[in-house]
Amino acid sequence: MTRTDKVLGNAFLGLVFLFLYVPTICVVVYSFNESPLGTVWSGFSLKWYAALTTDDELLSAAWASLKIALATAFASVFVGTWAGFVLARFRKFRGLTLFTAMINAPLVIPEVIQAISLLLLFVALQQAVGWPARGMFTIWIGHTMLCVSYVAITVQSRLSSMDESLHEVAQVLGATPLRVFFDITLPLISQALISGWLLSFTISLDDVLMTAFLSGPESTLLPIVVFSRVKLGLNPEINALGTLFIAAVTVGVVVNNHLMMKRQRRRDLEMAALRSTP
């Protein structure tokens, strides 16, 4: 690449990153703004963070969201890993096409379709057997359905690119398939599981549509509260909340990335050492 190409390339990337980051930077900066008007800076202040601590509606919604997000993350990792394992290990079985379609469709299908259909299912169930009532349980199922596909695809791609010989060796040495899965497969795909868990957690914490459709009268989650406030325009407390979010996620992503790099470097060193020994 010529020099001008390189400069142009860097400038273009710079613009793209500007586009991606200016909104988040604004949220952070204006969370410390004294003035309640979003775009007029009138001084540094932490009062919006203080306001957050007394905002009961927001706090209780945040707590409920956290519980659901944790439940969703574990459930979707459980189901998603199982589904990904099936996709990777069993090349041919009756209903494979349907199975892959059911895994791929939630990735792309507009969320409103999934939300309406799940709601109708739960209502029909409630008519027929009196359970479940709309609330935390239905939200949990809805969020899990949103996230399962991501986990399944990640696990599937990780498993199919993995060396099968390790599993074969274990089976030859007499381990049952269950043992092979828990002792060999699971540790090897642990990274995929962790990123799947984090992704599910994030998706659940942030979801508006599915939550709105599937929540009952008493269950209010954080995204719903934020959404209803945000529809009316700028809201400085939301800036503070957003900044806290951004800070937590940034720390998490950077730390995770750093750990991943370290693990990768260690793995590369181990492989190199294995290869060099006669």
Next chain:
Amino acid sequence: MTRRTVSRLRSWLPSGRTLVIAAPFLFLLIFFMVPFAAVVKISFADPQMSIPPYTPIVELKDDSLRISATLAHYRTVLTDALYVDSYLYSLEVAALTTLICLLIGYPACYLIARSDPSRRNLLLMAVMLPFWTSYLIRVYAWIGLLKNQGLINKFLLWTHVTGEPIKLYHNNWGLLIGMVYNYLPYLMLPLYAHLVKMDLTLLEAARNLGARPWQAFFTITLPMSARAIVASSLLVFIPAVGEYVIPEILGGSNSLMIGRVMWDVFSVNNDWPSASAATCALVLLLLLPMALFQRVQRREMTSGL
């Protein structure tokens, strides 16, 4: 019980393999396919003031089995201006969003994939970081930028590019900007994953044979990444058609996308049958792109490329 009886009994039970496959299969069937059946059923009912707010299709009344299904909702959904216009508008917005994301995202991914391996990971993390922070907060952040007194207009007025503020909030422009902003990482991640694995030796060979850089790009790189382009474009296009939150927050009252229409019909009007018919129509509309996505994904899954 003799050993033979036990083994004969066991041959009737499903094998371990079947059970392992069946568990996630059933889960997906119950929570993905069966709900669609419910949607289809209710789209043939009539709305009424009851809980649930629709008429039963099959009724046992006065010793006679009454089946009443109406096609009126499908007729409305396929002919009424509200629905047809919003379907078309949604497709238009989704297509535009996909195109702009491609125009921005492909060069960006290409540049990142070709940069130093040491910087590559940092750059990729920088691209994905906004994706991990709350999507609601980030869309909200655009309000402060797009308003008439917002930062963008302030900047334009300050630099005297325009004499008066450009309306960007609560209209189609704000909607488009918000959509591109939100969907860009969705396009870039699979595209980057492909571009970074691409075999550069073919490009080297082309260069050795005398091809100029742009020639090599159009004849080798672009065709080779065709499948990744299709997959990532569909990953943006299909969900963008049904987007609700971004049009609601950043769009105007005349930028009615089908997601908003469905929400309003369902929650505000409480007209579940019409919303169900609209859902079925939307699924049918998206069936072709989804089948294409499924095909590209399956090739991707089985070829390991």
